[in-house]
Amino acid sequence: MVLKIGTIGTSWITEQFIEAILASSAYDLGAIYTRDASKAAVINEKFGTKAAAFTDLDAFFASDIDVVYIASPNALHYRQVLQAIENDKHVIVEKPAVITPTQFEMVYSKLREHPNVRFFEAARHIHQPNFKKIAEQIKQMDRIQGATFVYNKYSSRFDAFLAGKNPNVFNPDFAGGAIEDLGIYPVYAAVALFGLPQDCQYFATKLSNGADGRGTAILRYADFDVTLIFGKNSNSYLASEIYGLEDSIVIDNIAELNSVLYHRNPTEAEQIADLPHENPMLAEVMVFAEIINNFDAHSEEYQKLLMLSQRVNNVVYQLRQTAALSFPADQEK
Template identity: 60%
Template sequence: MLKLGVIGTNWISKMFVEAAETTGRYQLTSVYSRRESTGREFSDDAAVFTDLAAFYASDIDVVYIASPNSLHYQQVKQAIENDLQVIVEKSAFSNPKEYEKIYSLLRLHPNVHLFEAARHIHQPNFKAIAAKVAEMPVISGGTFVYEKYSSRFDAYLAGEEPNVLTREFSAGALTDLGVYPIYAIVALFGLPDSVHYFATKLANGADGRGTAILRYPEFDMTAQFGKMSNSYQHSEIMGRKDTIIIDNIAELENVSYNDGVGDELVISDPAPENPMIAEANDFAAIMEEPETHANEYKELLLTSQRVNLVLTDLRQSAGIVFPAD
């Protein structure tokens, strides 16, 4: 059983703990929160810490970090230095400079694994898409959409500065929701040759929504995402006549394959109620049997590093600078 420590007490941490415990492979033992009362509200049973060093020294094997993006680097660094396994929420790091330092540190701690919690690419329905893509002789391009009005945009309109819509926290539409379509594109097609991001910026310089184009040698993939409006457009990958049609690139509930000559086949299974169970299982398998799953781990880490590069190039093309840069 993996002893789990959690940093950040928002709803996403609750969802991860529920997923992790559902797998039967993790048990929550420690919570870090800035306030004792918040930590206690999060869990009745786990030990609660308001001091990060004491939290890292507590009875844990693996830490799940779901704090604002700009804090990930320091918190991950400290976890690795304590020889703890690390699951960090997307977007893992603000830029490649941070990632390179973490990568160097990982070499000094060869038993530590670092996972970026990009939950959708672990879903069986994503794996069904990848398998279908591998069978398609031609890819002509595609569009992935994830655009959802955020309650935090209400706060922004009311004159507040929610973490998730400020550059100080290495946040904005791209690194929050945009990461889902970008991750999916990079996981399916690898590093693009070039990228460009057309961002709609808020008054504080962060991006509220936008469209990114990732150019591959023979096709372009477009990602449309945002937190200030709702889109009900589906996502798709186009072959020659055939098309993969995806209801939502982050949730992946309904996926079908239309052969372009009369047949459309559903290739998805019903999605699990908790969308984090698949990643919790994948990470546990690697931590429990690192040698058996060495290639999967290598692939996940490589994809995470590539996404970090692409996100940074996209941001730079739109002139969005984070203080962490």
């Protein structure tokens, strides 16, 4: 079944998502919610689609779409996710899906009330074939002794912040900052590959408005530590690594996964990555469509993804607490 999808948000990430769903042939773009209807017209012209434009969110959710893709500011995700589920729409929401464990529990509660609805957090990198190759290589290593995951990328909105503006991605009122954006990629990788840590600590470098511009997190496991380095106000070209004994895995970028080298020893290395698709969202949208359309065959996979999202939410929230990072939206229940 081709799924009719509606989008919330008109940023570059929404356009990349639309490119992915059209490339997959598993979805049709049926509706666009935006406060400015002219933006929907631009998207339709760019992609050759005929999606209906909505400036009223209630009318959007009442339309005949099957799936909602949510790419609004972080602080708006929670209420929009609940409204989608209440309207029996499947949900694909950009990370962070929600920002507190209490909110995640409410999402679980709503899903129980609407058992035919599927809920996905769009952590694209964990669905890519090269991430699965990393997971398989780890299983073959005799011992894991730690890892360092790096994702530092200078935000296109940081110049505006430096000029005195307060863009959403750096605004605590919208749950902005490094850990709730780029930081989620390395947290997802760590929890997906190694499970829940026993303890964690986040050393945040805060901006003048109280948001974290960058930081370093330590996840403590029984036998090793995982160090996460991430930020939105600088660039880094350091590789990410997983340490074995004499062997190690070296990843060019924990979010992009273009290169994955398995070093058996200091002189012998093998490239285990395949050339990724030009659109990094293609793998995830195909996984989501397969689960929705063939749920009985993929119910276990779905439950694992749901549990992983909840675990990541818990870890990110704990990290924020250790760094005294709070948002007004934390109080929403």
